[in-house]
Amino acid sequence: MRISNHFLFFLCVSIFFIKIVFYYLFSQGFFSTTFGGGSDADYYNDYAKGFYDNAVNVWPILLRFLNDFNFYSRSYVSLFLFFLNLVIIPLLVIKLCDLKFKNNQKEFLILYLLILLYPTLYFYSLDVFRDVFMVFVFLLGIYFVKKSINKSSLSILNLYFVLACLMGVLMMNLRPYLGYAFFLSFLFINFRFTTQRIFLILLLYFSILFIMNYLGMLSTLTDYRSGFEDISGGSTLGLDFSNPISFIPNLILSILGQFFGLYFTNSLAVVLFFIETLPVALMLFYAVKNINYSDMFVRFLIVFFVLYGSVWLIGNDNLGTAVRLRIYNYLVIYICFFYILRTKYLSSKSF
Known part of the structure; x- marks a missing residue:
């Protein structure tokens, strides 16, 4: 329809x-x-x-x-x-x-x-x-x-x-890490993303994070996250990042629970999932599938998306705070989706 x-x-x-x-x-x-x-x-x-x-x-x-x-x-x-x-x-x-x-x-x-x-x-x-x-x-x-x-x-x-x-x-x-992610994104602005490379990039990304955590380079974030353990009321995921071996599985659970909102603590979380997260998830899938249409601007946004998201997904364990922190990631997905959609349409008309 x-x-x-x-x-x-x-x-x-x-x-x-x-x-x-x-x-x-x-x-x-x-x-x-x-x-x-x-x-x-x-x-x-x-x-x-x-x-x-x-x-x-x-x-x-x-x-x-x-x-x-x-x-x-x-x-x-x-x-x-x-x-x-x-x-x-x-x-x-x-x-x-x-x-x-x-x-x-x-x-x-x-x-x-x-x-x-x-x-x-x-x-x-x-x-x-x-x-x-x-x-x-x-x-x-x-x-x-x-x-x-x-x-x-x-x-x-x-x-x-x-x-x-x-x-x-x-x-x-x-917000310091918002600014740091913004500036660091300039360093990778010429990095080219393709559909074929995406899984290799994800593997490399998780490997780098695993090594950094194993060497204690992420201790500031994991120590900050541990401070949420005393918060009650079901507002935390309760993931323990102190064990390097379970770091990657816990990070994936953090992404699913905080970014994708798949940890439903109340009816409001369900509403936010359908209004905020579900459209973003669909747009993210489209953007990844059509990543070949990305240009330097989209690459800047993608790098920011990863750098900024990595910080709060590791350092935050409060679901209410996650809803605030992910706003920038979600807006980036909005922009990438509609920008790529338009670029793909103009590309098809040029032939």
């Missing part, structure tokens, strides 16, 4: 306004963000107002900077983040996929709909969490990477590369 563009447009508009209504109800106190880590927003707000002096990242420092000049308001910052989630972030992702409403209307609307339906991203736009701002900075960073790759003029290339690096530095100050 083919879905018409008019129906997709109707869905986008409907969900767009439904999200506005829910945001208004939340702002009037009908809902709370205490579920899923609301204390983060409380801490950021208190730091902005001067009640704390220990900044865990640059986000509360930015909020206090606004407060020092009497520009800070929890409701206004939340509204700004909500606007980023509702309008700017979807359009940035669409722009990164080279989709235009006039020429790629169906793909444009489907991608916009997918981001509108992304519940985790929406939840963290309801208060002064750092997540939506980080997503915005990350998307700007890869936008500048894409521009620096595509431009032939040396001066323009340098300008966009500098802007990309500035976004990377900001990412490092928001």
